[in-house]
Amino acid sequence: MAKKHLYIDLYENLKRQIIEGQYNSGDKFPSKRALSEHLSVSNTTIEHAYQFLLDEGYIYSKPRSGYFVSDIETLPIINRNRHTSNLSNSDYFENNVNHTYDFAFNLSEIDAEYFPMQQFRKYARDAFEDNQLNLLQHTNPKGQWGLRQEIARYLFNSRGVSCHPDQVIIGSSTEQLINLLTDILNDAQFYIENPSYPPIKQVLDKKQFKYQQIPVNQTGIELHYFNEFDNNIAYVTPSHQFPTGYVMNLKKRTQLINWAQQSKDRYIIEDDYDSEFRYFGKPIPALQSLDTQDKVIYISTFSKSLFPSCRIAYLVLPQNLLALYNILPNKEGNTVPAHIQKMVANFMESGSFERHLNKMRNVYSEKLKFILNELKPFQNQLEIDGALAGMHFTLTVTNGLTLEQCLKNAEKHNLKITPFTKYDPTEQSAKFILGFGGIPLSKLKPHIDVLIKSLTF
Template sequence: MPKKHLYLDLYENLKRQIIEGQYQSDDKFPSKRALSQHLSVSNTTIEHAYQYLLDEGYIYSKPRSGYFVSDIETLPIINKNNTQTGQKFTTENSYTRKKDFKYAFNVSEIDTEYFPMQQFRKYARDVFDDNQMNLLQHANPDGDWSLRQEIAHYLFNSRGVSCHPEQIIIGSSTEQLINLLTEILNNEQFNIENPSYPPIKQVLDKKQISYLQVPVTKTGIDLSYVNKSQNNITYVTPSHQFPTGYVMNLKKRTQLINWAHQNEARYIIEDDYDSEFRYFGKPIPALQSLDTHDKVIYMSTFSKSLFPSCRIAYLVLPKKLLQQYKNIDNKEGNTVPTHMQKIVANFMKSGSFERHLNKMRKVYKNKLTLITEKLKKYEDQLQIDGALAGMHFTLTIINDLSLEDCLKNAENNNLKITPFSLYDHNASTVKFILGFGGIPYDQLEAHTDALIKTLCK
């Protein structure tokens, strides 16, 4: 493996040894210095490999004692037979949690400074009022009706998605809803983007459902692979592909819908996870709004538009699949607390949600503009992609710095950046995925300066 991927190779090998039982719970791990000398690799390589094991819970540290193997019984289930999907990701994985870095471009953080907490608190008080005792009873497993109504109104007005509230199913996460969809679709085989949003592979691997990984181009998923595939389900993130940030153009959206129309069993899953935030150019309509044959399953979440801990996601089922959903026996119940669903419904009904989105769209656009304007001065060394929408973009390093060089510089500058190779193990370029949403505006310049100092010569 090329040197720039050495830390990933080490991370995978150590993780595999833990999973396969070569270490027992609470076994002491080699010190970074000892392992560095033993393998004749840099301390930086060991540092980053250990950090990923720490972040994913495979090992833990004790002050002044070193590193130890976590409780084997609590480790995540891994499909050992699939080396392509050996890495475990969750929606609350290492790259979304801020560590002890002075500067950090975390991918899944929002700006909490502008959240209308006072208004949200008011709606929380209202739903816990004495006359709301009915909310203490068992909830509708499909989701609170008032929330589903508000989501239907919002989707029609903002994304052109036409649906009845009955078609909307509430869940606690994208993973939960994808898991549900595999049951509705009778475990049909998938086409998924490569690189892709990690939870989709996680669910399919766990359920041992086959899938084809389809390359992503700057205009979206490569349809030549989809057209040749025998798989009937295609999962895409067209509004701001994760992790590349590319936007699927209108022509390809139409072609993908035509693909679905050619066979009764075909469906498109459209994950529109951060479509609220498009900053430049005319908004591109949702795939679902372009479809005339009920072949698009639409899904999204409130993690970016509200806050991650609200744990509310939703999907819009085509009417043809609604009955199949209702016919599933013993399906997993809705795990989102009824009170939280009601709070969000009232927040949306009052118009506060739309006002909040409008404000945050300006906030994030200003942040992105500040960062990219500073980076453009170094366009001979840095290539920016995926900066038209969403809350992350990518930087490709086009000077002669290696990944190891960049990570060592980042460590020296107390900067946390996520290598693109964590999502695409076959990445041939030195590339990083950078989230900017959670960085306070008054700290953006310092963060960007640290980034430039790290990645430029």
């Protein structure tokens, strides 16, 4: 596309984000300078795009304060097909996803080299034996009983989560289960973390649920903000907050549970993201294991502990919400193939799953320790955070290089790194979120060398 049309594409993408609810009324828009650096485009391109948004009333300006999102409900009916763009949001914010990189710190990838494929193949054959004809039929909306049994047993042994298999519901993704929860909770009003795991905001916007975004610090969500509102559901990722990597401490976990127990309508949704992989210090128990009044809804997934394409997530419902689920009309059928559920259940029952987890915990720990050791000589230029657990951490450049300069250096070395502004547009520093899980040990050293060359002097 000709360069002269770039500002129109940017305008269309920003307008679409506003219309689809990715920004709330009154939200501060990124400054022209910050967005220019993030997207590696000229200030003129940003100015033209912002002027379009100003002219049509999508944003407004406050002197010496910046740009803010207008109340979308007050805007006239619009033609969403105007200036149809050939570029999607991801073309801007993913830095050309079709490009092949020599070095990449991708998120949500595992080290597939260590997966016990031969063992899993055995369970696949077992699932397709002649006597497994029942797997060809429709399954329970909650999922296969055998897998729910194994999940309940595993959660109790590994996370202290106490539940009956009947409380476990299996879905194909966290997003699908969040969508189910909004049907069960109906008119609930949410607190969500800021920045947060993107799908939660997307589901709430789509279903038109009210929510407040609450800041996160190094000990977890800032609970004192709860006093300013009267919402009744808190969605948190306490084990390894996404995207900051912060771990909620025990004191704040206890305070959050106390908040939930003060009203019968209050609940906590605990997304136990990355809980399987903690490398430093004593493991912190799940929120659900600390709860004595059935106020915690537990969600997790097999995407990291097994493999992303497995597409199995699960939630544990408190008993009174289970009763609401049971009477919910028009429940969606289970979307995870019965044979996949059977394979995973057998894999867990044999003990292979826990052995695999132990092995991968050591592999990822070795990778992380290597990375931290390689970056240590540059601690006066690079600040690492969120590296206690999980398969990603954040890296802030403190040597004066701008985000634009860092991205240009990375491009020169054919290195893919994700700016933190993708998840928090208000971030002003040159900060990145780096995933290391999918990088083979043999290729870790050259990855770190290129990273250091791109971000340091």
